[in-house]
Amino acid sequence: MxxxxxxxxxxxxxxxxxxxxxxxxxxxxxxxxxxxxxxxxxxxxxxxxxxxxxxxxxxxxxxxxxxxxxxxxxxxxxxxxxxxxxxxxxxxxxxxxWLIPFGPEAAERPALDSAIAALSTESISQANARAALVRLRDDIERHDGLLDRQERVPTGDDYNILVERLRAP
CATH class of the missing domain: 2.30.29.190 (PH-domain like)
Known part of the structure; x- marks a missing residue:
C-alpha cells in the first residue's frame, strides 16, 4: 500500500x-x-x-x-x-x-436571432442558455418546419423557459 x-x-x-x-x-x-x-x-x-x-x-x-x-x-x-x-x-x-454558424436564412428568424444576439456579452450560464436556444431553433427548423409555415416563432419566453431548465438540478 x-x-x-x-x-x-x-x-x-x-x-x-x-x-x-x-x-x-x-x-x-x-x-x-x-x-x-x-x-x-x-x-x-x-x-x-x-x-x-x-x-x-x-x-x-x-x-x-x-x-x-x-x-x-x-x-x-x-x-x-x-x-x-x-x-x-x-x-x-x-x-x-461560442462560434455559431449562420447564413442568409438567419434574416427569416428575427425573434429568435434577436434573443441570441442579445446574449453577445454572456456569462457562462448565459452561454449554455444561448447554445440551448440555438439548438431549439435548429430543431424547430429540422423537425417541424414551423418557421417555414410561420405558425409560431420562438420568443423571449422560450429563452426564459430554457434558462429555468438549465438552472434546474
Missing part, C-alpha cells in the same frame, strides 16, 4: 479546462479571437503548465502560459471572463466564445 497522497486539481483548473475544451474561440487581454491553444492534463501540481496560448500580433508572437497554481488563484467574472496570473505572475484576462 502506497503512502503517497493523491493530489486533486483545483476546481478552477477543472472548470477552465472544461470550458476551453468546449470553446470555439478565445481572446487574451481583449485581443483578437484565437482558435488554437494547447492544454495539458492537470495533476494537482501548482507548477504544472496546463494552458499555452500564442497570440500573433504585429509580426510578433506573444506567449501566455498558465499553471495550475495561477488558475487556482483566478476568478471567473460575471461577464464570462476569467482572470488569473500567468506563469510570470502577470494578470491575464481570458474570454471564451
Amino acid at each position: 502506497s503512502n503517497e497522497k493523491s493530489v486533486q486539481p483545483h476546481a478552477n483548473v477543472v472548470r477552465l479546462l472544461g470550458l476551453l475544451a468546449k470553446a470555439g474561440a478565445l481572446s487574451v487581454e481583449e485581443g483578437p479571437l484565437l482558435s488554437n491553444w494547447k492544454t495539458a492534463p492537470p495533476n494537482g501540481d501548482d507548477l504544472n503548465q496546463v494552458v499555452h496560448i500564442v497570440v500573433h500580433e504585429e509580426g510578433m508572437n506573444i506567449s501566455y502560459c498558465l499553471t495550475e497554481g495561477g488558475i487556482a488563484e483566478g476568478n471567473f467574472g460575471d461577464d464570462g471572463s476569467f482572470t488569473c496570473p500567468d506563469i510570470e505572475g502577470d494578470r491575464t484576462l481570458l474570454r471564451m466564445y
Whole structure:
C-alpha cells in the first residue's frame, strides 16, 4: 500500500479546462479571437503548465502560459471572463466564445436571432442558455418546419423557459 497522497486539481483548473475544451474561440487581454491553444492534463501540481496560448500580433508572437497554481488563484467574472496570473505572475484576462454558424436564412428568424444576439456579452450560464436556444431553433427548423409555415416563432419566453431548465438540478 502506497503512502503517497493523491493530489486533486483545483476546481478552477477543472472548470477552465472544461470550458476551453468546449470553446470555439478565445481572446487574451481583449485581443483578437484565437482558435488554437494547447492544454495539458492537470495533476494537482501548482507548477504544472496546463494552458499555452500564442497570440500573433504585429509580426510578433506573444506567449501566455498558465499553471495550475495561477488558475487556482483566478476568478471567473460575471461577464464570462476569467482572470488569473500567468506563469510570470502577470494578470491575464481570458474570454471564451461560442462560434455559431449562420447564413442568409438567419434574416427569416428575427425573434429568435434577436434573443441570441442579445446574449453577445454572456456569462457562462448565459452561454449554455444561448447554445440551448440555438439548438431549439435548429430543431424547430429540422423537425417541424414551423418557421417555414410561420405558425409560431420562438420568443423571449422560450429563452426564459430554457434558462429555468438549465438552472434546474
